[in-house]
Amino acid sequence: MQIxxxxxxxxxxxxxxxxxxxxxxxxRIPTLCWQxxxxxxARCRICLVEVNxxxxxxxxxxxxKDMQIETETEKVKKxxxxxxxxMMADHLKSCFIDTxxxxxxxxxxxxxxxxxxxxxxKQHGKDTSGRAVVRDPNKCISCGRCVQACRDTQNITAxxxxxxxxxxxxxxxxxxxxxxxxxxxxxxxxLSCPVEAIVEQDHTEQVIKHxxxxxxxxxxQTAPAIRASLxxxxxxxxxxxxxxxxxxxxxxxxxxxxxxxxxxADLTIIEEANELIDRVKNNSPLPMFTSCCPGWIKYxxxxxxxxxxxxxxxxxxxxxxxxxVKTYYAEKQGINPEDIIxxxxxxxTAKKFESAREELGNDVDYVxxxxxxxxxxxxxxxxxxxxxxxxxxxxxxISTGAAALFGAxxxxxxxxxxxxxxxxxxxxxxxxxxxxxxxxxxxxxxSIHINNIEVKFGVAHGMMNACELxxxxxxxxxxxxxxxxxxxxGGGGQPIPTTWEIKxxxxxxxxxxxxxxxxxxxxxxxxxxxxxxxxLGDIGGTKAHKLLHTGYVEREL
Amino acid sequence: MPDKLDKIIESxxxxxxxxxxxxxxxxxxxxxxxxxLSKKTKIPLSEIYGVATFYSFLTTxxxxxxxxxxxxxxxxxxxxxxxxxxxxxxxxxxxxxQTTEDKxxxxxxxxxxxxxxxxxxxxxxxxxxxxxxxxKIKGIIKKCRS
Ligand code: SF4
Ligand code: SF4
Ligand code: FES
Ligand code: FES
Numbered sequence: 001m002q003i004x005x006x007x008x009x010x011x012x013x014x015x016x017x018x019x020x021x022x023x024x025x026x027x028r029i030p031t032l033c034w035q036x037x038x039x040x041x042a043r044c045r046i047c048l049v050e051v052n053x054x055x056x057x058x059x060x061x062x063x064x065k066d067m068q069i070e071t072e073t074e075k076v077k078k079x080x081x082x083x084x085x086x087m088m089a090d091h092l093k094s095c096f097i098d099t100x101x102x103x104x105x106x107x108x109x110x111x112x113x114x115x116x117x118x119x120x121x122k123q124h125g126k127d128t129s130g131r132a133v134v135r136d137p138n139k140c141i142s143c144g145r146c147v148q149a150c151r152d153t154q155n156i157t158a159x160x161x162x163x164x165x166x167x168x169x170x171x172x173x174x175x176x177x178x179x180x181x182x183x184x185x186x187x188x189x190x191l192s193c194p195v196e197a198i199v200e201q202d203h204t205e206q207v208i209k210h211x212x213x214x215x216x217x218x219x220x221q222t223a224p225a226i227r228a229s230l231x232x233x234x235x236x237x238x239x240x241x242x243x244x245x246x247x248x249x250x251x252x253x254x255x256x257x258x259x260x261x262x263x264x265a266d267l268t269i270i271e272e273a274n275e276l277i278d279r280v281k282n283n284s285p286l287p288m289f290t291s292c293c294p295g296w297i298k299y300x301x302x303x304x305x306x307x308x309x310x311x312x313x314x315x316x317x318x319x320x321x322x323x324x325v326k327t328y329y330a331e332k333q334g335i336n337p338e339d340i341i342x343x344x345x346x347x348x349t350a351k352k353f354e355s356a357r358e359e360l361g362n363d364v365d366y367v368x369x370x371x372x373x374x375x376x377x378x379x380x381x382x383x384x385x386x387x388x389x390x391x392x393x394x395x396x397x398i399s400t401g402a403a404a405l406f407g408a409x410x411x412x413x414x415x416x417x418x419x420x421x422x423x424x425x426x427x428x429x430x431x432x433x434x435x436x437x438x439x440x441x442x443x444x445x446x447s448i449h450i451n452n453i454e455v456k457f458g459v460a461h462g463m464m465n466a467c468e469l470x471x472x473x474x475x476x477x478x479x480x481x482x483x484x485x486x487x488x489x490g491g492g493g494q495p496i497p498t499t500w501e502i503k504x505x506x507x508x509x510x511x512x513x514x515x516x517x518x519x520x521x522x523x524x525x526x527x528x529x530x531x532x533x534x535x536l537g538d539i540g541g542t543k544a545h546k547l548l549h550t551g552y553v554e555r556e557l
Numbered sequence: 558m559p560d561k562l563d564k565i566i567e568s569x570x571x572x573x574x575x576x577x578x579x580x581x582x583x584x585x586x587x588x589x590x591x592x593x594l595s596k597k598t599k600i601p602l603s604e605i606y607g608v609a610t611f612y613s614f615l616t617t618x619x620x621x622x623x624x625x626x627x628x629x630x631x632x633x634x635x636x637x638x639x640x641x642x643x644x645x646x647x648x649x650x651x652x653x654x655q656t657t658e659d660k661x662x663x664x665x666x667x668x669x670x671x672x673x674x675x676x677x678x679x680x681x682x683x684x685x686x687x688x689x690x691x692x693k694i695k696g697i698i699k700k701c702r703s
Contacts, residue, residue, distance in 0.1 A: 157604050160601070162606055174588050174606060557595060
């Protein structure tokens, strides 16, 4: 099909939108409400172009034969500017342009707009008391991207448009604060927002305070997914593994010890594989669901009380490590646990919520997202890319390739299968990779024979896909669910942007990390062997249960 | 109560008619109703709230005995509806969407009610009052209060 684009004849494929054709031809059209992988809703009218003399949103208009498209006429520019100014008036005027990195502010700067002729429509109360996800509706420009993420990716719709016309706004039901709703804290809305009107609760100040306090022994641990994404915050290509520099940065920030959440992940696998084998033997609630994703847990607690007995009782890796720090490590070092502060660097906003759960006590004091950690490093003027690589501290710094996999969808399943198979059968796996659970398909599944029992497993990532898998959950013995698409590497606390292209690079990095390690099975972690011997006792035993397992509650809608 | 909601859902099926029925029955749509409705229909609470606030004939707060809808669309606007609105707000001591403490009045400011030729106009409990003046309004309010 042929069209005319800014005076040039262009051949193009049927079914594409004007925006896609423009992108294919390197013609810039600014967009705001449009997001990759979503159905265009054409709310913001920033992407207007002239089609045969009429203004049309390019993101939602499909090309037709012989269309005459102009992207930069006076009419287009004037209308675009006005729409931008109206939005900018709603967004804080104080957030103005040059210094701000908001997508909106960047476009406004690119358009050369220096002054805003309009006044904001309204003043709203803030919603900032939540532990994980907070909102400033005064910054919101009603683009609807968060609503799309929450509804179409996550199938939650904790926020939606309410009212109409000039009163229209994005809000949880009955204008409640988000943390008093069934929001699962996944933070996918944060990744979508072009103006930081939804963000994570900031805990950097508290952490800085503790770092400056000589009486506190401040321990930091980093999640498996951070080393594959943190580098992006400092200009590294997506998929750059920055483990050594990440550890060095934590030391430069003044943390007393830098431990590895991956050790906690190995511990989770040892306990969880044991729990699975137990459940299969005793026929207690099957399938068993993984429990390391706090967004998924909160989903079950709100929407699926019937599945609570199916959740593994294992604490998540950073909580397991937290409890080891405040018991085993404290004892060994002769430090009063009250003087220890544990900070977890996580790709996740729901972990902030998790760490405040009553059932989990004070084992983890603060959770910082990947973004917050990067912010700390920048605040301290640490030149991240020039740092010399360093190793995690003893004794909680040794981990296996299985733990590395936790960052990618299917990784917990693969790690658990390696250990469950080998510990239950006493045999070695010929091939460690479980290709059935790798990759980014919505739902993955497979089966394996363990002592003549066929164990069927399923994996889903992103709550929309998870809900689909739940339709047939009874077909399985073991199911891994991660609330975020792609798994933790796509978590709501990760660097922005987090697109599929970027996520796939991060996943690749994680599989490379596993492949490059000599120890690749959690049950072979030498440090954990010692800790079970010296401190924890039996796998799944009384002490292990007391320290490493937890329970769940029924929550109302 | 819950089985009555079941009946409404059963008979109306679609969200908007269900909400309209609840509005007619209770005079407003309560948080509790929205929650029950969400559990039964699996439509998310925030989505139902979005619909319940989108239509001006639905309300999510309890209403007073007399419900005033003042039009603020173009014809009424150019004929001074703003002054009329300000006057009523002062007389009743409430703003749009609010209900007086004695539960006598609820005020809504909304779109055209089809009386553009006799603007400014309003509805009192569904009945049209047009060519409004401050004096007329005083009379209407007095009548409701007595
Ligand atoms: S955190 Fe997740 S569930 Fe909560 S509003 Fe954002 S996208 Fe929705
Ligand atoms: S909170 Fe952000 S993403 Fe959501 S509508 Fe407002 S500006 Fe858009
Ligand atoms: S980007 Fe096309 S209307 Fe918003
Ligand atoms: S404009 Fe007010 S009734 Fe039509």
